[in-house]
Amino acid sequence: MTERTVSITRTEPAAPTKPGAVGTSHVRLEGREKVTGAARYAADIPFEGLAHGSVVLSTVASGRIRSLGTDAVLAMPGVIGVVSHANAPRLNPEAGLFGPDGSLQLLQDNSVPHVGRAIALVVAKTLEQARAAADAMEVTYDEEPHDTAFTVDHEGAYSPGPGADNGDVDAEIAAAPAVIDRRYTTPEQHHSAMEPHASMARWENGRLEVFDSNQGVHLVAKVLADLFGLDEKLVRVRSEHVGGGFGGKGVGQQLVLAVMAATLFERPVRVVLTRHQVFSMTSLRPATEQRIRLGADSGGRLRAIDHESTNFTSTIHQYVERNTEITHMMYAADAIRTRLQVVRLNVPTPGWMRGPGAAPGAFALESALDELAEELGIDPVELRLRNEPKAGPVSGKPFSSRNLVDCLTEGARRFGWAERDPRPGVRREGRWLLGTGVGAGAYGAGSLPSSASITAEVGGRYTVGVAAADIGTGARTALALVAADELGVPPERVTIRIADSDLGPAWFAGGSKGTASWAWAITEAAADLRKKLNDPDGIPELPVTGRADTTASIGALQAQERQSHGAQFAEVAVDTTTGEVRVRRMLGMFAAGRVVNPLTTRSQLVGGMTMGLSMALHEEAARDGVSGGQVNADFAGYHVAAHADVPEIEADWVTDHDPSNPAGIKGVGEVGIVGTAAAIANAVWHATGVRHRSLPIRLDRVLLGR
Ligand code: MOS
Numbered sequence: 001m002t003e004r005t006v007s008i009t010r011t012e013p014a015a016p017t018k019p020g021a022v023g024t025s026h027v028r029l030e031g032r033e034k035v036t037g038a039a040r041y042a043a044d045i046p047f048e049g050l051a052h053g054s055v056v057l058s059t060v061a062s063g064r065i066r067s068l069g070t071d072a073v074l075a076m077p078g079v080i081g082v083v084s085h086a087n088a089p090r091l092n093p094e095a096g097l098f099g100p101d102g103s104l105q106l107l108q109d110n111s112v113p114h115v116g117r118a119i120a121l122v123v124a125k126t127l128e129q130a131r132a133a134a135d136a137m138e139v140t141y142d143e144e145p146h147d148t149a150f151t152v153d154h155e156g157a158y159s160p161g162p163g164a165d166n167g168d169v170d171a172e173i174a175a176a177p178a179v180i181d182r183r184y185t186t187p188e189q190h191h192s193a194m195e196p197h198a199s200m201a202r203w204e205n206g207r208l209e210v211f212d213s214n215q216g217v218h219l220v221a222k223v224l225a226d227l228f229g230l231d232e233k234l235v236r237v238r239s240e241h242v243g244g245g246f247g248g249k250g251v252g253q254q255l256v257l258a259v260m261a262a263t264l265f266e267r268p269v270r271v272v273l274t275r276h277q278v279f280s281m282t283s284l285r286p287a288t289e290q291r292i293r294l295g296a297d298s299g300g301r302l303r304a305i306d307h308e309s310t311n312f313t314s315t316i317h318q319y320v321e322r323n324t325e326i327t328h329m330m331y332a333a334d335a336i337r338t339r340l341q342v343v344r345l346n347v348p349t350p351g352w353m354r355g356p357g358a359a360p361g362a363f364a365l366e367s368a369l370d371e372l373a374e375e376l377g378i379d380p381v382e383l384r385l386r387n388e389p390k391a392g393p394v395s396g397k398p399f400s401s402r403n404l405v406d407c408l409t410e411g412a413r414r415f416g417w418a419e420r421d422p423r424p425g426v427r428r429e430g431r432w433l434l435g436t437g438v439g440a441g442a443y444g445a446g447s448l449p450s451s452a453s454i455t456a457e458v459g460g461r462y463t464v465g466v467a468a469a470d471i472g473t474g475a476r477t478a479l480a481l482v483a484a485d486e487l488g489v490p491p492e493r494v495t496i497r498i499a500d501s502d503l504g505p506a507w508f509a510g511g512s513k514g515t516a517s518w519a520w521a522i523t524e525a526a527a528d529l530r531k532k533l534n535d536p537d538g539i540p541e542l543p544v545t546g547r548a549d550t551t552a553s554i555g556a557l558q559a560q561e562r563q564s565h566g567a568q569f570a571e572v573a574v575d576t577t578t579g580e581v582r583v584r585r586m587l588g589m590f591a592a593g594r595v596v597n598p599l600t601t602r603s604q605l606v607g608g609m610t611m612g613l614s615m616a617l618h619e620e621a622a623r624d625g626v627s628g629g630q631v632n633a634d635f636a637g638y639h640v641a642a643h644a645d646v647p648e649i650e651a652d653w654v655t656d657h658d659p660s661n662p663a664g665i666k667g668v669g670e671v672g673i674v675g676t677a678a679a680i681a682n683a684v685w686h687a688t689g690v691r692h693r694s695l696p697i698r699l700d701r702v703l704l705g706r
Helices: 031-036 070-074 127-136 169-175 217-228 253-265 275-281 323-328 358-376 380-386 404-415 475-487 514-533 551-555 598-617 676-688 699-704
Strands: 051-057 063-068 079-083 118-124 139-143 178-186 198-204 207-212 235-238 269-272 288-296 302-314 335-345 432-444 451-456 462-465 494-497 544-549 563-575 581-591 648-653
Touching: 051 127, 051 253, 051 275, 063 118, 070 079, 070 127, 079 127, 079 253, 118 127, 118 253, 169 288, 169 302, 169 335, 178 358, 198 253, 207 217, 207 253, 217 235, 217 253, 253 269, 288 358, 302 323, 302 358, 323 335, 323 358, 323 432, 358 380, 358 432, 358 598, 358 676, 380 404, 380 432, 404 432, 404 563, 404 581, 432 676, 451 514, 462 475, 475 494, 475 514, 514 544, 514 551, 563 598, 563 676, 581 598, 581 676, 598 648, 598 676
Parallel strands: 051 269, 207 235, 302 335, 462 494, 581 648
Antiparallel strands: 051 118, 063 139, 079 118, 178 288, 198 207, 198 269, 288 302, 432 563, 451 462, 451 544, 563 581
16 A cells, blocks of 8 residues: 655645644545546556456346356356355355345355345456356256335335334324324435445465455454454455445455455456446345324424334345434424334345435435425424424433534525525426425434554654545545644644554444544544653654554443534426426535534535435336346436536535534534435425425426326
8 A cells, every 4th residue: 555645735724733734625635646547446456467257147036046057157268267156165144244244145055135146256367258258157047936026014024123102192193283194205226336346355475465445444354354264363455545435335245256266266356346236236225115294283393203114125134224213313392203114025235325214214204394384384494493302302312512403594594595485386487497495414423433553753754544444535634634633733744544454443434433433543542642752751762653442432422412413405496398307506504513624524515415416306226026126227227416417516514513522523424415305305395386205206206296
């Protein structure tokens, strides 16, 4: 891994050091390398004797492999070998990121759980040879009946655990003068990171070395060690640059296959997924159906919130889309009841996708709030303000900090909300109907144990090592700024090394907790270094290294509700001839703790809102019930918002002091998407007078008015 030297371009006036770097906009340290193409991603790094693996995918949705045409494939040009259930190394069935994960149990037997499951890896000297041979592989199956049709009353639907039961929801609803009872659906969605999943594995001096595209090298190394029964010290994982993750780059299935092949054929093997393979070999956001019941008094005060949600998962792993958690965070009510349900289908295993639970959950909750506002004739911003909780609505725990009210009021002021005519369907501009809408959201913040080291070197330079991941967020830069302030030096004197599991344990770029977790470890490592440098027995000889592992310090503080908050405002135009919805402008105001780097923070928030726009209007995986496969598993058929779909988006923040971690940092990766789809759907209602309770708000749905 190259060590990189910090060279900073200040886009806002420079402040003095300590404090100073934090809070000032800085371009990404690796920005120049990225825009010039010099940055090397997992699949870009050359290796002596590298072989290429190409995956063979199942074409049936349920059953068993009867035969694989391995012999014919082995005779093809350049083919080195085939990994299949016939020869694959045995994996530990207990391994997984959070408990046993059946989706990682690849090639362990001849069963087929869904269309697009990896059933063999063909390894050849060149990528072209591997692709040609994998495409030529003849496979026969003993098919079994499959089921990919998601319904809430599906046979075998089950509850994965208890929900919330505060107060008597039914009694409150029965007594409430205003009641809303609605169902909302969200479709299967895919992360669609720009860089497809890619891994290179090799054995080097008795160690398994991996270059991989993932969101956290330490956890990936740990799971790999567990899967293959290796000592953790024998596994090293690096991912210097990652082209997007969104929750979809945990332990890659392509990585498991690459390790198998490197082990069997005793040479470096790279496996890069095609875009088509990304759709079925990596995780996805499951389809959900939600029912929300709200009961309110005539002044809009909520007496009851009842939120039920069902999602699908695969037959081999349980994933729960926790859509109801947003209801535990947002509004005060006399009674709150939440329930989750899961349905097993012959589909790939779902997982976390940006704003997991909260994004689809807030679509339902924030749409329902808007419907209640309509019913009561109360402004939707005002309705939210009237239901602001003093403490966690379900937990009763105090908020570490909140400030959602400021997001709503300041957002409304900047957006020009006060001039809004509340009547739907009355603003015309040629063939366009115009409307505005609001949504709000929250996403869990917090810190998880990580370790860091800082070495003071001769010449006044410092090297920081932390196994963080920069998946495009700007984490590397943010951490360099935190370190500079902690050391009391300009950022130019800090070198930062990340994304190498040899740097020690660290939380991953997930749950919007990366920067807060890693920054805490850096803060403590800096304190340790200062102590060592101020040795009363005399100035030590450089280099000197300070280290920290925050496991103990973080354990103490979980008695609070800790979330980032935000409110989004959207203006849309709806074409009454074609049904097209265009978002004309969006504004998001957030309360997200201390902002380390305003430039990249704004990018994260605007990026989240862009993904929310995409969720509202475009994204939807389509499954064919006959084959059980996804029929739009490519970027021609799976639409994500492109440049022409995205208007001017503004994101800004209000002051938010979170005293519960040393740097006062909360996460900004996910809160931007939470609430955005509802803001757009609410604006479409305001434009047309028609409620859209199913995403995406496609042209045909607009034209048919449902
Ligand atoms: Mo995020 S969905 O936790 O990467």
